[in-house]
Amino acid sequence: xxxxxxxxxxxxxxxxxxxxxxxxxxxxxxxxxxxxxxxxxxxxxxxxxxxxxxxxxxxxxxxxxxxxxxxxxxxxxxxxxxxxxxxxxxxxxxxxxxxxxxxxxxxxxxxxxxxxxxxxxxxxxxxxxxxxxxxxxxxxxxxxxxxxxxxxxxxxxxxxxxxxxxxxxxxxxxxxxxxxxxxxxxxxxxxxx
Numbered sequence: 001x002x003x004x005x006x007x008x009x010x011x012x013x014x015x016x017x018x019x020x021x022x023x024x025x026x027x028x029x030x031x032x033x034x035x036x037x038x039x040x041x042x043x044x045x046x047x048x049x050x051x052x053x054x055x056x057x058x059x060x061x062x063x064x065x066x067x068x069x070x071x072x073x074x075x076x077x078x079x080x081x082x083x084x085x086x087x088x089x090x091x092x093x094x095x096x097x098x099x100x101x102x103x104x105x106x107x108x109x110x111x112x113x114x115x116x117x118x119x120x121x122x123x124x125x126x127x128x129x130x131x132x133x134x135x136x137x138x139x140x141x142x143x144x145x146x147x148x149x150x151x152x153x154x155x156x157x158x159x160x161x162x163x164x165x166x167x168x169x170x171x172x173x174x175x176x177x178x179x180x181x182x183x184x185x186x187x188x189x190x191x192x193x
Contacts, residue, residue: 084126084162088117090173092129092136092153094180097173097188108132108155118191121168127161129153137176140190143169150176165192 089104090097091111098113106112109132119125129138131153139150140163148171151161165171173188 083124085123086119087126087128088119089113090127090129090138090153092131092133092138092175092179092186094133095175095182095186097138097175097186099173099188099190104128104130115187116189116191118193119165121165121192124162124164127151127163129159129161130157131155134179135177136179136186139174139176141172141174142167143171152177165190168192 086101087103088099088101089111090099091104091108091113092098093108096115098111099115099117100111100113101117101119104111108130111132127138129151133155135155136153137150138153138159138161140148142148148165149161149163151159153159153175169192171190171192173190175183175186179186
């Protein structure tokens with residue numbers, strides 16, 4: 001057999017396969033058109049799809065609620081009813097921290113504190129954090145530069161943060177929210193003994 005004969009038979013085979021495929025596609029289209037032409041079938045199909053979609057939606061909601069309930073209980077944060085061994089008052093002011101042991105009894109502007117505070121290790125501490133002017137973010141970093149804990153310091157609002165330092169050492173308080181021109185110098189120090 002010559003190469004032209006082989007080529008013609010391959011072309012014939014391709015043509016026959018293409019024709020067969022086209023006939024199948026046309027048959028499927030005709031079947032779909034004829035089966036969807038009845039009005040009552042459309043309504044029944046629509047009702048069936050909507051009922052499946054409704055069951056799927058409520059099932060998905062149930063799975064999400066159960067998943068959130070389980071996962072939120074596993075978070076490593078202390079419970080809201082934590083008992084504090086000691087309280088530390090924190091006031092953020094552009095561009096320094098005022099910190100002192102004990103409850104704050106004055107307003108944020110009148111509060112007298114230092115940029116450094118000493119706290120005990122392995123004790124449950126309650127940080128009461130506020131701001132005298134703009135929003136700040138009270139972030140505590142260890143000596144390796146790893147964020148240990150944080151909360152917002154907001155004017156006219158006290159955020160309560162419970163934390164226990166497991167290791168003694170020097171910890172740094174850094175403002176994590178841009179608060180003005182010298183924001184990057186707003187650093188305090190916590191001595192944990």
